Amino acid sequence: MNITVIGTGYVGLVVGACLAETGNPVVCADLDQKKIEGLKQNILPIYEPGLDDYVERNQSQGRLTFTTDVAAAISTADVVFIAVGTPPDEDGSADLRHVLAVAEQIGKHMRRELVIVTKSTVPVGTAAKVAAAVGKHATLPFHMCSNPEFLKEGAAIDDFMKPDRVVIGVDSDHARSVMAELYAPFVRTGKPIIFMDIPSAEMTKYAANAMLATRISFMNEIANLCERVGADVDNVRKGIGSDGRIGPAFLFPGPGYGGSCFPKDVKALVRTASECGVPLRVLESVEEANDAQKHRLFGKLREMLGTVSGRRIAIWGLAFKPNTDDMREAPSLVLIDELVEAGAKVVAHDPVAMHETKRKLGDRIEFADTSYDAVAGADALVIVTDWNEYRHPDFARIKEALKTPVVVDGRNLYDRRKMKSLGFTYASIGRGGQS
Numbered sequence: 001m002n003i004t005v006i007g008t009g010y011v012g013l014v015v016g017a018c019l020a021e022t023g024n025p026v027v028c029a030d031l032d033q034k035k036i037e038g039l040k041q042n043i044l045p046i047y048e049p050g051l052d053d054y055v056e057r058n059q060s061q062g063r064l065t066f067t068t069d070v071a072a073a074i075s076t077a078d079v080v081f082i083a084v085g086t087p088p089d090e091d092g093s094a095d096l097r098h099v100l101a102v103a104e105q106i107g108k109h110m111r112r113e114l115v116i117v118t119k120s121t122v123p124v125g126t127a128a129k130v131a132a133a134v135g136k137h138a139t140l141p142f143h144m145c146s147n148p149e150f151l152k153e154g155a156a157i158d159d160f161m162k163p164d165r166v167v168i169g170v171d172s173d174h175a176r177s178v179m180a181e182l183y184a185p186f187v188r189t190g191k192p193i194i195f196m197d198i199p200s201a202e203m204t205k206y207a208a209n210a211m212l213a214t215r216i217s218f219m220n221e222i223a224n225l226c227e228r229v230g231a232d233v234d235n236v237r238k239g240i241g242s243d244g245r246i247g248p249a250f251l252f253p254g255p256g257y258g259g260s261c262f263p264k265d266v267k268a269l270v271r272t273a274s275e276c277g278v279p280l281r282v283l284e285s286v287e288e289a290n291d292a293q294k295h296r297l298f299g300k301l302r303e304m305l306g307t308v309s310g311r312r313i314a315i316w317g318l319a320f321k322p323n324t325d326d327m328r329e330a331p332s333l334v335l336i337d338e339l340v341e342a343g344a345k346v347v348a349h350d351p352v353a354m355h356e357t358k359r360k361l362g363d364r365i366e367f368a369d370t371s372y373d374a375v376a377g378a379d380a381l382v383i384v385t386d387w388n389e390y391r392h393p394d395f396a397r398i399k400e401a402l403k404t405p406v407v408v409d410g411r412n413l414y415d416r417r418k419m420k421s422l423g424f425t426y427a428s429i430g431r432g433g434q435s
Contacts, residue, residue, distance in 0.1 A: 001182065003027070004077035006070060006102050008035055010046055010156075010260065010326075011119055011149050012083035017054035018160040020064040022185040028066050029073040039066040047325040047352045050157040070102075074109040079178060081147075082106075082130070083119040088264050093271040094123050103130040107137030115178045117145040121209075121265060123272050124202045127169070143175035146198045148205030153259060154323025161186060166193045169201025206272075209265040210283055215250040216257045217289040223253035223430025224296070233430030234412065253429040255384060255410040256293035258320030258329035263290075294334040297382055297410050300427045302342075304406050305380060309343035312403070314378035316371055317385025317411075319353035327356045331410070332384045340364055349374040351387055372397060380406035383413055395422050 001024060005016040008030040016028040030036055035045050042056045058064035067073055074080060084098040099120055106116060116134060118127050127144045134142055146169035151159045166183050170176045176195055183193055196204075223233040233253050241248030257263070266287050273280040302308055320330040327333065332348070339346050346365040350357065354367045368374035371390065375381050375398055383390060391413050399405045399422065407419065409428040419426035 001078040001178070002076050003079050003081070003182075004029060004073045005081045005083055005119075006030070006073070006105075007083035007085070007098075007120070008032070008039060008045070008066065009083065009085060010048070010153070011151065012081070013039075013044065013046065013055070014048065014051060014151060014156045014160055015081055015083060015119060015149070016064060017051060017058060018157065019182070020058035021054055021161070024063065024182075026058075026064050027073040027076070028064070029068070029070045030066075031068055031070065033068055036066045036068050048156050049154060049323055054157065070105055071109040074106055075111045077110075077114065078112065079115045079117060079182065080106055080110075081117045081119045086120050086122055086264075086268075088267050093275075094121070094126075094264070094268045096122065096126060096129065099126065100129060100133050103133035104137060106142075107134040110134075110138060110140055110142065113140055113174075114142045115145055115175050116142055117147045117179075118202075119147055119149060121148065121205055121261065121268075122146075122202060123206070123268055124199045126202060127171075127198045143170070143172045143178075144198060145170050145175045145179055146201035147179065148201060150205070150208060153326055154321060162189070163187070163191055165191055167196070167201050167204050168193060169196050169198035171198055206265050206269040209261050210269050210280075210286070212250050213257055213262040213266050213290070214282065214286050216254075216262075217286040217293070219251045220253050220256065220293045220429070221289055224293075226430040227432060230432060231430075232432065236430075253412065254293075254386075255297050255331035255335070255429075256290045258331055259324075259326055260328045263287075263329040294331045295338065296429070297331070297335050297384065297408055298338040298342075300408050301339075301380060301382060301406075304408065304425060304427060305404075307342075308339055310345075311379040312345045312347065312377060313339055314368075314374040314381045314402075315346060315348040316350075316374065316381065316383050316390050317387055318348055318350035318357045319385050322385055322387045325353040325356045327353055327360055332357075333360070335382065335384060336361065336365060347374050347378065350385065351389060353385075372401060375401040377401070377403060379403050380408065382408045382410060384410050386411035386413055395419075395424075399423060 003024050003026045005012045005028045008028050016026045020026040082102050086094040089095045127146050131144050168179050226233040237251045270283050318332045349368045349371045405424045407424050407426050412428045
């Protein structure tokens with residue numbers, strides 16, 4: 001069947017490339033001329049492992065095309081995925097202007113019976129608003145569908161091609177049949193396609209991200225308490241994670257969550273709940289705890305150095321998580337702001353996110369070509385993102401390069417007893433403070 005994906009951001013590109021990989025003719029449409037021209041030359045606007053190979057292969061074999069002609073892309077489609085951005089508005093709610101603008105275009109330019117899929121993360125009730133916008137102009141039948149994405153940045157290709165589950169909200173048997181056929185290649189191993197009503201599908205996305213964000217903030221607060229009472233959060237994490245009712249995922253403490261999903265989705269769900277008169281007090285606390293956690297690394301650093309003014313601070317890791325260049329709501333940005341405002345000089349390294357950070361920060365900080373270049377002459381090293389290349393560094397080389405052997409490990413990558421034996425002044429999250 002002919003697939004059109006409107007929006008070539010993170011979600012749209014992954015959806016388009018993966019659907020093309022299973023043999024579907026896919027058109028990805030976007031109004032950003034520069035982005036589309038780059039994609040035609042296999043230049044991707046984001047970093048996602050494996051995605052470049054999918055785009056290049058499917059373009060070369062004629063299954064995947066890119067265009068700025070949104071109207072033409074709609075007119076040839078059997079299924080249209082809406083994958084445009086829904087940034088948070090000033091009040092925390094999801095901004096649906098782009099989604100609804102696309103809906104109007106679909107209504108004006110559809111030329112056959114159509115299944116319309118909201119792939120963007122949207123509040124409950126959005127599909128109904130999209131249907132109303134399409135219906136103002138449509139003269140042919142159409143069917144609404146909510147198909148929330150559960151893609152982890154850094155593992156999105158695997159998540160799409162081998163999903164834990166596929167959640168699909170539909171309003172008709174036709175939509176159910178079309179979507180079942182479309183997703184059949186991805187669930188051959190028996191993973192479920194869970195069909196449900198559209199509002200439930202919309203809520204499922206927000207509830208899933210809110211639950212994961214809750215686990216992160218909960219574990220961060222437990223880690224902070226562990227430091228005060230002399231417990232080791234790594235032991236606590238293993239102890240509770242082995243409980244089948246809890247499980248081990250998303251229990252690693254750190255400097256707070258970031259990215260394009262958790263912060264935005266928690267805010268949007270809290271806002272929706274408030275508008276409905278059903279306050280989500282747990283999630284309000286989750287958000288508050290996460291904001292506070294992003295200041296923990298600066299506090300530890302200042303405690304260890306006495307003052308950061310005039311000090312040179314090396315940072316390893318800028319992206320909000322490894323295997324992505326996404327800097328949205330990244331904890332590193334909070335740390336950098338605090339350091340610069342306090343008079344410190346910052347030199348940073350990240351395997352893939354330095355270009356994006358330069359775009360955001362300009363010349364406010366220095367960037368090092370290698371992780372070891374970053375620590376040369378620095379007064380302290382702070383680990384913010386747990387990239388694999390930071391897990392087993394040459395500690396002797398680091399110690400020799402640093403002015404003072406101070407390391408703040410925001411991801412608990414290193415053994416604190418080993419760091420002490422090597423002569424480092426070392427602090428981590430939830431493991432008894434500094435050594």
